[in-house]
Amino acid sequence: MLHELLNALEETLFMVFSSGLLTLLLGLPLGILLAITHPNQSLANSTLANSWLHKSLSALIHVCCSIPYVILMIALIPFTKNLYSSISSSDNHCIFALIPLTLATLPLFAHLCGKAISDIPSTLTEVFISMGATPKQILFKVLLPESFANIMQNFLTTLNHLVGYSVIAGVLGCGGLGQLILEKASVFQFSGFLVIACSLIAIVLLIQRIGGYLIGVRN
Amino acid sequence: MISLENVEKIYQTQQREIHALRGVSLLVEAGEIFGIIGRLAAGKSTLLRCINLVEKPTHGKVIVDNCDLTALENKSLHIARRSMGMISQHPNLLNSRSVFNNIALPLELVGTPKIEIEQIVHPLLTFIGLAEKANAYPAELTEIQKHRVALARALVLTPKVLLCDEPTALMDSKTTHSFLQLLKEVNEHFNLTIVIFTSDMEVIKSLCHRVAVLHHGKIVEQNTVTELYANPQSQLCKDLIKTTSRLELPLTLRKRLRPHPNENSNPVVRMSFIGANAEEALIAYVIQQFNLMINIMQAHVEKIQEEHIGIMIAEITGDSHNINQALEFLAGKNLYIEVLGHATRAA
Numbered sequence: 001m002l003h004e005l006l007n008a009l010e011e012t013l014f015m016v017f018s019s020g021l022l023t024l025l026l027g028l029p030l031g032i033l034l035a036i037t038h039p040n041q042s043l044a045n046s047t048l049a050n051s052w053l054h055k056s057l058s059a060l061i062h063v064c065c066s067i068p069y070v071i072l073m074i075a076l077i078p079f080t081k082n083l084y085s086s087i088s089s090s091d092n093h094c095i096f097a098l099i100p101l102t103l104a105t106l107p108l109f110a111h112l113c114g115k116a117i118s119d120i121p122s123t124l125t126e127v128f129i130s131m132g133a134t135p136k137q138i139l140f141k142v143l144l145p146e147s148f149a150n151i152m153q154n155f156l157t158t159l160n161h162l163v164g165y166s167v168i169a170g171v172l173g174c175g176g177l178g179q180l181i182l183e184k185a186s187v188f189q190f191s192g193f194l195v196i197a198c199s200l201i202a203i204v205l206l207i208q209r210i211g212g213y214l215i216g217v218r219n
Numbered sequence: 220m221i222s223l224e225n226v227e228k229i230y231q232t233q234q235r236e237i238h239a240l241r242g243v244s245l246l247v248e249a250g251e252i253f254g255i256i257g258r259l260a261a262g263k264s265t266l267l268r269c270i271n272l273v274e275k276p277t278h279g280k281v282i283v284d285n286c287d288l289t290a291l292e293n294k295s296l297h298i299a300r301r302s303m304g305m306i307s308q309h310p311n312l313l314n315s316r317s318v319f320n321n322i323a324l325p326l327e328l329v330g331t332p333k334i335e336i337e338q339i340v341h342p343l344l345t346f347i348g349l350a351e352k353a354n355a356y357p358a359e360l361t362e363i364q365k366h367r368v369a370l371a372r373a374l375v376l377t378p379k380v381l382l383c384d385e386p387t388a389l390m391d392s393k394t395t396h397s398f399l400q401l402l403k404e405v406n407e408h409f410n411l412t413i414v415i416f417t418s419d420m421e422v423i424k425s426l427c428h429r430v431a432v433l434h435h436g437k438i439v440e441q442n443t444v445t446e447l448y449a450n451p452q453s454q455l456c457k458d459l460i461k462t463t464s465r466l467e468l469p470l471t472l473r474k475r476l477r478p479h480p481n482e483n484s485n486p487v488v489r490m491s492f493i494g495a496n497a498e499e500a501l502i503a504y505v506i507q508q509f510n511l512m513i514n515i516m517q518a519h520v521e522k523i524q525e526e527h528i529g530i531m532i533a534e535i536t537g538d539s540h541n542i543n544q545a546l547e548f549l550a551g552k553n554l555y556i557e558v559l560g561h562a563t564r565a566a
Contacts, residue, residue, distance in 0.1 A: 123307070127307070130303065130382075131300065131305075145316070146313055
């Protein structure tokens with residue numbers, strides 16, 4: 001039982017953190033793009049503002065945000081199956097959950113990042129424009145450092161969402177604690193069920209605590 | 220140092236055009252503290268943003284330090300802006316940076332080496348009296364300390380001009396005083412030209428050398444501060460002065476006051492003079508010479524920086540021909556005379 005649990009735990013953590021990393025790497029640039037194309041943004045006379053790009057991008061993000069995860073996961077089964085048959089040498093199922101997991105959290109994270117950056121008051125950026133800062137300098141010296149804490153907080157929330165989503169992925173057969181919990185429940189092993197549920201709660205709390213501490217240290 | 224030539228700014232909204240500035244022309248000399256005073260929505264902020272070209276003026280020229288900013292390309296504009304520091308009513312510090320790094324940021328933007336940054340920032344920190352707070356974060360500072368840091372940040376590129384956008388709007392009177400004192404020191408220490416935009420006459424009174432009055436996007440009056448106090452021309456300016464000096468006509472007199480003279484009224488005049496005129500002797504002389512009675516209602520000496528301005532409001536009784544002669548005589552002695560109205564004689 002313990003061996004089983006540790007194995008599943010490892011798979012779950014792998015799913016959560018890998019797709020979390022992917023979300024961060026893809027979502028942050030997307031969020032920045034969303035913020036700097038905003039029609040009311042204050043980056044140096046709005047040379048980057050592009051309402052057409054901004055509107056279509058944010059519409060796409062809003063649509064993706066509102067797709068329930070289970071449906072997304074099922075809709076992606078043909079695609080994932082294809083992928084599975086092409087690299088069938090791997091018997092690690094949880095790798096196939098990465099794509100739907102990342103797609104599930106990416107839009108929301110990008111949206112939140114964009115908002116965190118746009119929320120920095122334009123009076124602040126104007127001060128640096130009047131100092132002669134270029135748009136690039138304003139982005140990297142002002143906007144990103146100032147919104148860093150907010151973005152990281154959003155990332156923590158995203159990780160916690162991913163824990164929940166990875167369980168759904170597990171129930172659908174991608175391994176990890178989700179799959180294990182289904183196995184235990186189907187043979188009425190309630191003590192095992194309880195242990196798994198508790199460990200899921202522990203993961204969420206630990207991510208929140210450690211992440212919160214790290215953000216606090218930086219500030 | 221700064222020369223504005225007929226600057227106009229028109230904002231285009233969907234419904235109509237808004238004329239924020241209607242042809243502003245100004246000349247600010249190097250090394251002076253120039254005040255621009257105006258009520259809310261007079262166009263102060265727009266004017267400031269036009270000087271550093273955060274907003275492009277619709278018409279007109281902005282010339283700073285012999286360089287026509289309105290003709291510059293974006294790239295050279297970034298460089299030209301570095302000769303202008305700016306502070307505003309919010310300190311606008313970066314919360315993620317320490318005091319030292321906040322002040323150092325403009326230097327980082329122009330790529331100054333680290334060692335030089337240290338050499339520039341530390342003396343400035345001492346100048347603003349926050350040397351021991353170098354590693355503190357903005358959240359640990361009081362409001363006035365944040366303003367001092369913002370000021371140091373504005374000075375770090377050794378600008379030629381400092382633009383201040385209502386810097387004291389959110390301060391209480393005590394902190395206002397100490398902050399203005401600091402600005403004065405900056406002006407003397409760095410020989411820096413300061414342009415200060417405000418709606419507070421107190422700021423103009425205690426700091427500025429010259430002042431322009433902005434009203435509905437136009438300069439309605441421009442003078443040295445002492446002259447402005449002694450002899451305000453526009454109604455707006457008279458109102459503004461009223462807010463800082465306690466000169467009010469007594470109610471009984473105000474009730475008797477009429478705009479036009481009749482055979483049963485006496486003129487009420489406001490007399491003001493700059494410096495130490497021998498006021499008493501002049502009044503006594505006029506009384507004797509022209510056979511008048513002068514009833515002083517209010518008298519007040521206003522201290523504006525180093526100069527004194529005497530302001531007196533009096534009702535003059537006597538022969539109307541003699542009164543006119545007396546007023547002419549006083550005007551010839553460099554007194555500013557303004558007839559406020561004509562009081563009907565008490566029954």
